[in-house]
């Protein structure tokens with residue numbers, strides 16, 4: 001099948017093609033026989049980076065495997081991605097993460113475009129400049145134009161690097177909704193009703209950073225987002241998960257500031273570490289729905305519609321069922337092909353729809369791609385801009 005044939009293909013045909021091509025890739029990666037890629041490179045376009053463009057990046061939830069997403073048995077978990085988003089997207093079927101597979105350090109690698117090597121559980125800034133710093137410095141943008149909504153205290157320093165040429169004062173604002181909720185609940189007697197929203201880290205019980213939010217921080221957030229603490233905590237009670245709270249905050253940021261670069265790190269899927277497969281699947285289904293909700297919100301918002309490119313990608317995968325060194329879906333310990341190989345979909349006004357790009361790309365290619373779109377120079381990233389969506 002050639003790319004031209006895909007332009008008119010049904011969502012089911014595209015999904016089938018994706019699952020086939022990814023399965024073949026994984027066979028090759030694990031040394032088994034497999035066919036070559038199904039698709040050639042799509043037509044490349046030259047894009048000038050116009051002012052006023054915006055980008056929203058969503059990391060898809062704490063590591064999801066193909067088995068529970070794009071493979072035939074997993075497709076029922078991602079109806080929104082398959083039926084609503086992929087028909088409008090350019091889909092990269094092989095995104096390889098060659099770095100450390102811990103969520104904070106891996107997300108920092110995606111944010112900097114460099115494989116960061118710090119201890120995943122350390123409260124440190126990335127060593128290399130983040131996309132937020134490149135963007136704000138090169139485009140002379142204010143602090144309110146770049147935000148991160150992150151899942152846990154461990155991500156508190158994701159917005160700004162320790163790089164001497166960037167760093168202090170040039171990063172993104174980071175909002176940690178769980179921490180704010182914890183602060184909001186300190187004076188309430190019904191805190192136990194929110195426990196499902198406050199679980200901070202699924203990766204290891206040894207790492208349990210304090211979730212104590214500060215009242216001043218909470219009041220600042222309320223001021224910044226024009227959201228009362230009472231409204232925030234009562235709305236939180238109606239939400240099923242931390243990721244829903246993150247998307248709620250992200251929508252407020254869009255309304256208040258219309259940031260040009262907004263980064264949302266979903267993390268519910270990582271509950272897989274508990275070993276409960278049904279909760280892992282629930283996390284995938286929720287991430288699938290929330291991605292569609294965000295895209296719909298973008299289309300309805302005059303500050304975003306027709307000028308926003310959205311990128312959705314997992315930080316990495318999870319272990320395969322057949323690797324003796326792992327425990328299947330539960331963890332991401334082995335560094336096998338399945339835990340390293342994910343995907344990315346890109347949607348936007350200048351992005352070709354219903355196209356699958358089957359060549360292997362890397363997680364660190366995202367920042368140079370954002371640079372080409374938003375007009376910044378990612379000087380320290382060895383990644384390559386993806387010409388299929390930005391040139």
Ligand SMILES: [Zn+2]
Nearest residue numbers: 062063203270
């Ligand atoms: Zn994890």
